Amino acid sequence: MTHVFHRHLRSTPPIAVSASGMTVRDATGREYLDASGGAAVSSLGHAHPDVLAAMHAQIDRLPYVHTSFFTTEVAEQLADELIRTAPAGMSHAYLVSGGSEAVESALKMARQYFVEIGQPQRTHFIARRQSYHGNTLGALAVGGNEWRRAPFAPILIPATHVAPCYPYREQRAGETAQAYGLRLAAELEAAILAQGADRVIAFVAETVGGATAGVLTPVPGYFQAVRAVCDKYGVLLILDEVMCGMGRTGTLHACEQEGVVPDLITIAKGLGGGYQPIGAVLAQKKIVDAMSKGSGFFQHGHTYLGHPVACAAALAVQQVLHRDGLLAKVREDGAAFGAMLRDALGAHPHVGDIRGRGFFWGVELVADRGSKAPFDPSVKVHALIKQDAMARGLLCYPFGGTVDGRLGDHVLLAPPYIATRQDLQRIAALLAESIDAVTRAAAVQAA
Numbered sequence: 001m002t003h004v005f006h007r008h009l010r011s012t013p014p015i016a017v018s019a020s021g022m023t024v025r026d027a028t029g030r031e032y033l034d035a036s037g038g039a040a041v042s043s044l045g046h047a048h049p050d051v052l053a054a055m056h057a058q059i060d061r062l063p064y065v066h067t068s069f070f071t072t073e074v075a076e077q078l079a080d081e082l083i084r085t086a087p088a089g090m091s092h093a094y095l096v097s098g099g100s101e102a103v104e105s106a107l108k109m110a111r112q113y114f115v116e117i118g119q120p121q122r123t124h125f126i127a128r129r130q131s132y133h134g135n136t137l138g139a140l141a142v143g144g145n146e147w148r149r150a151p152f153a154p155i156l157i158p159a160t161h162v163a164p165c166y167p168y169r170e171q172r173a174g175e176t177a178q179a180y181g182l183r184l185a186a187e188l189e190a191a192i193l194a195q196g197a198d199r200v201i202a203f204v205a206e207t208v209g210g211a212t213a214g215v216l217t218p219v220p221g222y223f224q225a226v227r228a229v230c231d232k233y234g235v236l237l238i239l240d241e242v243m244c245g246m247g248r249t250g251t252l253h254a255c256e257q258e259g260v261v262p263d264l265i266t267i268a269k270g271l272g273g274g275y276q277p278i279g280a281v282l283a284q285k286k287i288v289d290a291m292s293k294g295s296g297f298f299q300h301g302h303t304y305l306g307h308p309v310a311c312a313a314a315l316a317v318q319q320v321l322h323r324d325g326l327l328a329k330v331r332e333d334g335a336a337f338g339a340m341l342r343d344a345l346g347a348h349p350h351v352g353d354i355r356g357r358g359f360f361w362g363v364e365l366v367a368d369r370g371s372k373a374p375f376d377p378s379v380k381v382h383a384l385i386k387q388d389a390m391a392r393g394l395l396c397y398p399f400g401g402t403v404d405g406r407l408g409d410h411v412l413l414a415p416p417y418i419a420t421r422q423d424l425q426r427i428a429a430l431l432a433e434s435i436d437a438v439t440r441a442a443a444v445q446a447a
Helices: 049-062 073-084 099-116 139-144 145-157 179-196 222-233 255-259 285-293 308-323 326-345 381-391 421-446
Strands: 014-021 023-028 033-036 090-096 124-128 159-162 202-206 236-240 266-267 277-286 351-357 359-364 397-400 410-414
Touching: 023 159, 033 421, 049 308, 073 090, 073 277, 073 421, 090 099, 099 139, 099 179, 099 202, 099 236, 099 266, 099 277, 099 285, 124 139, 124 179, 124 277, 124 326, 139 145, 159 179, 179 202, 222 236, 222 255, 277 285, 308 326, 308 421, 326 351, 326 359, 326 421, 359 381, 359 421, 381 397, 381 421
Parallel strands: 124 159, 124 202, 202 236, 236 266
Antiparallel strands: 014 023, 023 033, 090 277, 266 277, 351 359, 359 410, 397 410
């Protein structure tokens, strides 16, 4: 009998009792290779000694103060580090407790910016279908994960959703990648004009799509075209890098590879590596200046803003990331990991697409490669793969509704940056075994 309100109320998950490096152990002594870092969180793996030492030292010094009374040395140091390595023009870091909270804060920051500069008529957000921005109501409203949105749709703020950058399914035959990106940017422009060019606050997008559609990498030039459209109409660009940022794709910020600088960028997950709950919004100077010269404060706040122990953990994670050259490692080993996945699964009859960057990969599953037809959603192929992979000692991150919120299955992989090539090869092999077993059984059932 459990009194924990678990995610799934008809079953209780195994009890994890310890973890180290790439390995998690449960109460029965079973070991699991962590190929997804939880939910793309454990960037340095588990029990990294430098992070644990930093947390212990901070707890001994000062575990908590409220930011309405004090700042702390460690919060100031973390903000300095985040701005030192931030995209051009970012001047301040707003330190929160996680990804949903970061997105919620960014939405309110963007709205208040326009109030401060005398454009209060801007009230509307535009985002993308098949996106995920968090589970709080504002973040859920701009998100495009239909399964998560549906029960709460009547109480969500109105938002417009345009097409994602999903070349596997939506790039037209004979259409170049550049033309596809421009077509999507034109759709965004049309959506802005439909609302009224002076009524849109921001366009919100994951730089590399995350859990909803399984690692959607943008085509070259797409975000540059999007940035140009936003600039044309004075619309802010908010990039959500909660999952894909902080080194996950091989650069600290995924937008570095797109040649664009957003107005606001949200980070979490890999920021603190799971050692404490933490997230942040990085803000352009013009946004901070508008508030500083106007009302003088951001009309928002949470109890655990800038939590000292969380800041200490995140600062240690970032120091290890740079000291140990892990960004270069993720780029180099990530390319090798992609090749391993393609070798293991590229010819599989039920693997439609393998896509990703760095240590962030998605495998989209199909009932038929030629037509790209997905499996019947009632089979729940993604759930069966999660179960089968765990039985083999592999933790991966499958999800359903890949195509449109109802149809489609994929598996997301986001191993810790410390993973060796031997670890990556083992992940590819175990995943291939699991996908083969589950999809072949599903195909037989469908026949």
